Amino acid sequence: MSDLLERLRGRGWRLTSQRRVVAEVLDGEHVHLTADEVHARAAERLPEISRATVYNTLGELVTLGEVIEVSTDGRAKRYDPNAHRPHQHLVCTGCGAIRDVHPLGNPLADLPAEQRFGFTVSQAEVTYRGLCPACAG
């Protein structure tokens, strides 16, 4: 985490209390908060923080490649701080819970040239869906 703040400072980021709090809220594995959830948690520590600032900061973190934007359900986007290590997502179709997963193989390699339609393909994003233990009950 402080690594992150160091890196950001190194990139010329002005280190405000708001940005610090947002960065602190976004820490850990299997963290996939919506912007509103980030705002709520940030507001616990810094009550006056505005939603616009949270959106701005999240957008900047995404642009800098420190955070990944995930939209698994067509509802609110979620923000995944685990951007250093590439991974995919496993989503419960019952309750919406999300886990980071590390599948074998390289999905990019599975797309043959004649299936690329001349595109310069650079990324493959996999979303696994199923029921979590609680929802499978």
Next chain:
Amino acid sequence: MSDLLERLRGRGWRLTSQRRVVAEVLDGEHVHLTADEVHARAAERLPEISRATVYNTLGELVTLGEVIEVSTDGRAKRYDPNAHRPHQHLVCTGCGAIRDVHPLGNPLADLPAEQRFGFTVSQAEVTYRGLCPACAG
């Protein structure tokens, strides 16, 4: 297409002109319209059709498994009528164009048991991203 209408009738669907037009608009490969686009095209044939009806009908078609909901960009959901043959999507990060693709291999098999966290995993959805020939210029 008329296959689809037959199948729907078989499931006890009341066949209204609105539903017929929506089903007709959604036909073909590489078709990925937003609800608004479906509404616009449907309205060319049936000017009084309402947005709510389009949303209702699309939702029913998705529930019945006749149409797949795709949200590749966090903006409006898109509706893919090519639900019979399993496929994945290739999206241009420049212009948003979408193509249906058929990768090799089975991504489901690439998720080892210890990476499933007890989930009953039933589906793997792959989104390839890159630049289309036009955008790569």
Next chain:
DNA sequence: TCCTACGATGGACGGAATCCAAGTCAAGAA
């Protein structure tokens, strides 16, 4: 310590989708 450009604020705004009460009509019954 002072300056100033960058960042924060919050309220207005816009797009996407859902909800709801009232009106309409497809399709089975007679």
Next chain:
DNA sequence: TTCTTGACTTGGATTCCGTCCATCGTAGGA
């Protein structure tokens, strides 16, 4: 064929997410 009824449609209000903007505040260099 006509009648009847519950399923379907309508459009306007509403909610949810997210962006925009004019103004105010402040981090950090001089």
